Amino acid sequence: MANITPEEVIVTDFAVREHRSLWIDAWRRLISSNTARLGMFIVALFVLSAILAHYFWEYDPKVDLDYTLKLKPPTLVANEDVPSVHLFGTDKLGRDIFRRVVHGGWNSLRVGIVAVGISLTVGGLIGLFAGFYENINMTSLERIFLFGFTGLIMGILPAWAAAQPLQAVLMAGLGVAAAYFPNFHKDSINRLWIFAAAGGVVTAVPSLFAGSLVTLVCGVWGILTGALLSRPLEGKFFSNVMMRLMDIVLSFPGYLLAIAIVAFLGPGLEKGMIAIGIVSIPVYARLTRSAVLAVIQKEYILAAQAVGEKHGRIIFRHLTPNILSPIIVQTTMGLANAILSAAALGFLGLGAIPPEPEWGAMLGDSYRYLTSGAWWAVLFPGLAIMLSVLGFNLLGDGLRDALDPKLRT
Amino acid sequence: MTSLLEIKNLKTRFFTADGVVKAVNDVSYSMESGEILGIVGESGCGKSVHALSIMQLIPDPPGKITNGEVLFEGRNLLDLDERDMRKVRGRDIAMIFQDPMTSLNPVFTVGYQIVEALRLHNDMTKKEARKRAGELLTLVGIPGAETRLDDYPHQFSGGMRQRAMIAMGLSCEPKLLIADEPTTALDVTIQAQIVDLVKKLQQELGMAIMWITHDLGVVAEMAERINVMYAGSIIERGKVRNIYKKTRHPYTMGLLGSLPRLDDSPGTKLASVPGLPPDLLALPEGCAFAARCAYRNDHCLAEKPPLVEIDGPDHIVACWRWEEIAGINKNE
């Protein structure tokens, strides 16, 4: 039996999987799904028609009026009765419904983008900071920034109640002061009293002009906020305050709160956008926070800390790309929701001011004529709402499947 | 005499979007009643999939048993329909898994789950079943068994949960217990307790045990025979002493060399196996281990070696060069 000697084995190193980034992977999954493709098609149709109409098909709703064409059914060719073509028919003022639906799309698109923009920015930041500092110690600079931010957010209520933006600024200042002097009467009950009193003064005094009830409410809120800000300055505390605040907002029914806000701000499409945006801030705040909490305990965050990476870099390079998936999905779904909410406000006469073309308002204008057989005046705006909402929801579902991290380790 | 379990040419495939994963390739062996068989291999070697194939618990799709026979006491389990198979599971063959947390249902008490398992296969009243469940928990060494029946799984520690799983596995006195990495998630001192318990139970109850593990250490002291698997095939099989002391397959040698021993001298380098296991989507033509093997030659790369008996049925190896390797094995 011949003896053999082992040889040095040179094994060529190979990657176990094909080379592509997780984003490209997700994109491929997205375009291979029928649901997502249908969603993308509808969304593209909606966005494109809105943009094209806005820029290339001028429309001035104020002068669009022709009683001779009142409530004409859809016509594909011009005839004696209706001398012009109206694909979707005309409404009670003889306006072309097709034209108004397409231009209404532009308004819906704006509502969606602005409302989601507000809730995503504010809610996302709250959630990001809350989740991040719950687990990672703040530096003193970050502490000052964060407490200023807390004061600002808390100051919005009295500022709004008294129509006096000064309060939000003063509260932010109080937050900064609390963070800047952490040792001021530390461990003493005096700290609590002093900050509570300061909070009460800065909110109550500027609201004196707005009446005694407002002053009282603002003062109490200010005292509470001041007391809060006097507390030990930890990330967990910040997160708690923010999340409880979000709970308070969430405890109101969404539409009711939006209606209340519009009632306060006054009607108009822009006000409606802001109201819808504010109402869904907590959704984004909670979602972002939970996504951050899931990612932040991964070892690569610890590894980044061990390397000595700064907090900003950790947030932008490690945290943000990894929490983006659920936020993208929520944003897509949120667009659908914002369009629906705007239509609801419009229907109730709280959103767009007539004669501005807006789907909900168009429905609200025309449903009374349904009994007299003018089905087209209701059907087409309704269909537009339904289709655009469906499109964003389908796309959101597709994105959820495509971005689902469970498919890949 | 028919063996307790005889597997012939078992092949299991997973049909995925990326291609066909050849998870189990032509596995054949037999097991006698009352025997402890160790199945050793690294992740992806097919050891768990082959056990699930025996139980017919392969998720289908994408998995499918494409070939072979699984004879249990002479009866081919692959011919049984799901209803008859359900009777086999638990009563004839029981299985316990690696993670006792996910294999116990968190919303039911441990006692309830054992009682259910008992009543599924036996004609018992609830009272009898509960009494039996208490006995079983005592048998597996859970102190205060009667009161702990009403605890939920999360109130048990990891070791306790694995004991409870074993109790549930034993509930119908199966002839074969398949343990799939039962101690991998446990600490060493707890692992020692479980190994000790299983050995004791095996002696008392006389059932056969198939112990699936990646740890050559655990099976060395309990198994009578060992199957070493690599890339879905058995590459060496035999009595424990033959595997550890007269190792013939270069992969088994590599695995043993990879383990540091409490009695080795300082500064010795571990004899690691270079490279990675092959992709089961694209198994090489010849021997699956050839790419990582220090003894490969052109023959190894071209043709897959069959299992040959080198010491009767007590030692079987799949290597073209085992005779030459026999000359250099230092363990003897």
Place this chain on the structure above:
Amino acid sequence: MNEKQTPLVEVRHLKKYFPITGGFLQRKVGEVKAVDDVSFQVFHGETLGLVGETGCGKTTVGRTMLRLYEPTDGKIIFDGTDLTSLGEEALRNNRKRMQMIFQDPYASLNPRMTVGSIVGAPLDVHTRMSGKEKYDRIQDLLDIVGLNPDFVNRYPHEFSGGQRQRIGIARALALEPDLIVCDEPISSLDVSIQAQVVNLLEELQKKIGLTYVFIAHDLSMVRHISNRIAVMYLGKIMELADRDEIYLNSLHPYTQALMSAVPIPDPDLALERHRIILDGDIPSPKNPPKGCNFNTRCPIAKERCFVEEPAYREVKENHWAACHFVE
């Protein structure tokens, strides 16, 4: 080890308690004493093994040593500097001298970053290398850990566990640190891959003169790689001595039991040896027993063990233990 040598790291009476919180405002309702009064030294060029079972606090020791967790109490003296007294910026500067290799090769690499940017991250933070210099350095690092340097633009999910762990090692090596804390670097890898990684770590130590703290639950692997071994149980060090001393003359009953529980891949030796099987489970660190931590499972526990906590003391030269009954 030569005791005249000054240690690279000295940990003195380190404590790390995690608060347990509950209620509406998340008030503190209790604490987990994850690390409770632990002291040891790590000398230049050696490997100190930290072994123990789940919940013994070994990982927390590793992380607190690098001040990834804020210690509750105690001092960590790294090459003459007390890390616990450093501010944010000074600590960041010290980080380049101490690195960590993590347990889970799947979770320790950011899935959205390429291998090159993962390995290059320490270089971004601590050096002002040009793009070209950095690229070359990254390729060198990949080569050192035995990975194909062409992999720089690939993503972690394209690799196996062992390869990912090598990426993690390359990241730890990037700044040529003095100390690397290896936190269970091999426990999630397959046996043959474990040996590859351990061999790599040993080679690197010889080549670059690294000092390791090697954390693991696998006593045989720790014994293989370490010069000295500390055995931990429920937040405390039970015994610390040279590897052979621990193996041949272990004094603490827990070490003895732990050693006898390690499976031996040899059927003959396995039959021969005497096994000590401990009763019961490891108590929860939330609620450790009074007196000696080990008293609930100790085969030689007497009354005294339930009342008085044994001192951690130098029983013999360079052999420390915490048990009333060792001489």
